[in-house]
Amino acid sequence: AKRASEVIAYVDPVEIIPPKRVFYNFLILVTFFLSFLFYSFIWGRDLGQFLKRAFFPLSNIPYPTATKIVEIQPKGGTILTGTDFPIQVILKGVIPSKVWCRVTSQQGKETLEMLPLPQKKNTFKVVVPLVERSFRFSIHAGDCTSREYLVKAVPPPVVEAVSVSYQYPSYLGFPDEEKDEGEIEAYEGTRVTIRCKTNNAIKKARIRWNQRFYKSCKILSPHRIEYSFVLKKEGTYSIHIQDIYGFTNQDPVEYQVYMKRDHLPRVQILKPTQRKLALPVDRKLEIEFLCQDDFGLDSVTLYWSINKNLFQSRLDFPKGKGLKRFQQKWVLFENEQIRQYGKNGFRKKILLKKGYTLEYWIGVQDKRVTNKKEVFSDKYKVFFLERERPRVLKKPKQLLKKEKPKKEKTKKEKKKNQEKKKKKRDLKKKKEKEKNKDKNKKPKKENKQPKKPEKNREKKKINSQKKDSQKKKKTQEKEKKRVKKEKPK
Structure with a gap:
């Protein structure tokens, strides 16, 4: 470590890393960066393709051409069979005099000439008439060709079959039934179920009542729908569907709804x-x-x-x-x-x-x-x-007496009872004999005067009052006659 420190102390960094070389390298990087910015400013869209081709030389990237396609409308899609399909393209750069649209389908290939619009010379348009099948198309303008676009032709959505099932109320006693027709005819309160089958896969389905309001239907499967309701009113209905491509059925059939009345009791x-x-x-x-x-x-x-x-x-x-x-x-x-x-x-x-x-x-x-x-x-x-009859008060019930336990009778008492019964029987027999004798004898006529019924006091008073009033009237009339005679003529 001491030796390394002594060696580093005598080393000059300028000799190892010269500053001129570092400066030259920095200038090279700056010039490269500025040139990249300048190139991207001039050829902004082609820069990406240039880099792709530089890094991926074997890829299918189009070469830069003099004529460039800016926009194609529409870029494929889905249309209904039997309709026209317009194609429009906008060009840039060297605009050629003729632009072609190549159409390929199961029937074969066909090239259509695209005509320029009068207002815009860089836009060309062509219409593919009455498309019946799916096809692909590509545009050729000068030295530029576009990729192929797919156009899918689909038949318009249609309700192929309609069936109606009826579930009658239990009190009517009618069995459930189903009919293969759209018209409805049932009694009030019947559960009606409408089932439909379509040609295309369905995304949305509705029923329109009386051309006013809509009711959403239940989608059972991609091609089958169902709607159930209780019949309360008469009217009309039509079925409106929308397939997965966004197309709707045009001019749907309108069915009638007839209701049979259950009359009031x-x-x-x-x-x-x-x-x-x-x-x-x-x-x-x-x-x-x-x-x-x-x-x-x-x-x-x-x-x-x-x-x-x-x-x-x-x-x-x-x-x-x-x-x-x-x-x-x-x-x-x-x-x-x-x-x-x-x-x-x-x-x-x-x-x-x-x-x-x-x-x-x-x-x-x-x-x-x-x-x-x-x-x-x-x-x-x-x-x-008021009451028609006087009110009769019920007598109070007699209190029930407690029954005393019966005593056993002796022989003497039994004999006495038997003797009493015999006497009663003898008396009855005597009376019956006397009655029979009286019947055989002729009854004597007795001159008996009928008793006069007694008059009530009230009736007597009323009769007496009437007689008095009649007497008074007679006396008054006599006096009036007498007075008239006495008057001088």
């Missing part, structure tokens, strides 16, 4: 026929009503109001499939009371009094699923009067 009170009745409180009133429906009844309810207080009773009836007619008699009130019934049976009693007004009617519902309404009968009124 009908209810009528047959008895009593009078709308307004005046009855005593202790009278009994029995009503009879008739309910009808075209498919089936669901509930029957008796409504009544006493002095504007509303009550109701749910009436029991045989609930089954297709109960279209129901006729029943019902005791509305009896023994100064009306009974209220609920779902679980009897609820409570409501007492009636003189001066009350009772208004009653019947409500009926059918088994429809949608637009369910309760239909009511006409309203009937009852005005309560």
Whole structure:
């Protein structure tokens, strides 16, 4: 270490690294960097290709040409069959007099001449007419050729088949069915399912109702869609689809929707026929009503109001499939009371009094699923009067006496009882014999005058008052006649 330090102390760094050589190397690097900047400023776009070709000499990089393609529109894509495909190119540099578009397809190769636009001389355009199949194209302008671009021709999306399935409400009793047609005809409340099959793979599907609003459909597979709903209204619908390429079906078919009506139920009170009745409180009133429906009844309810207080009773009836007619008699009130019934049976009693007004009617519902309404009968009124019969008070029940244990009878007591029974039998026989004798004898006629019925005191008073009033009238008339005769002529 001491020897190394002594050697380094005598070494001169200028002799080892001369400063002139370092300066010359620095100048070389600066000139190279400035020339690179100058070249990139002049040939900015070609610089990248130049570097690529320098580092990758075996790659398929186009050589620099005098004519350069700035932009091609469109660079391939997807179109519908039977449509035209326009191609436009913008050139730069040496613009040639003619530009060609080479089209290759399964049918073969074809070259089309591109014409310059009148306003812009560096832009050329050509239209490939009525494309039916996919093809590739490339552009040749002077010493420059572009790469090939793919154009895919796709048929327009179309709904190939439509089927409709019906799931009717259970109360109708109809089996489920399916029809291979787009028109819908079913009863109100039916579950309708529309299924469609398309030619192209679908990205989006909607159904348009009455040419107003859309409803999205369920995509089961790339070529199958489904839409389900409950039928409530009539109208029209059309199916709108969009495939994975973004194309939509033009002028879709419009189908009709017909709805069969489930008519409302009908209810009528047959008895009593009078709308307004005046009855005593202790009278009994029995009503009879008739309910009808075209498919089936669901509930029957008796409504009544006493002095504007509303009550109701749910009436029991045989609930089954297709109960279209129901006729029943019902005791509305009896023994100064009306009974209220609920779902679980009897609820409570409501007492009636003189001066009350009772208004009653019947409500009926059918088994429809949608637009369910309760239909009511006409309203009937009852005005309560005084009791027709006097009220009879029930006697209180006698207290039950406790039974005493029976004693066993002796022989003497048994003999006495037997003797008593014999005596009773003998007496009965004697009486029967006497009756038979009396029947055989002819009865004597007795001149008995019928007793006069006793008159009530009140009737006597009324008759006496009438007689007095009649006498007074007669006397007054006589006096008037006498006065007229006495007057001088």
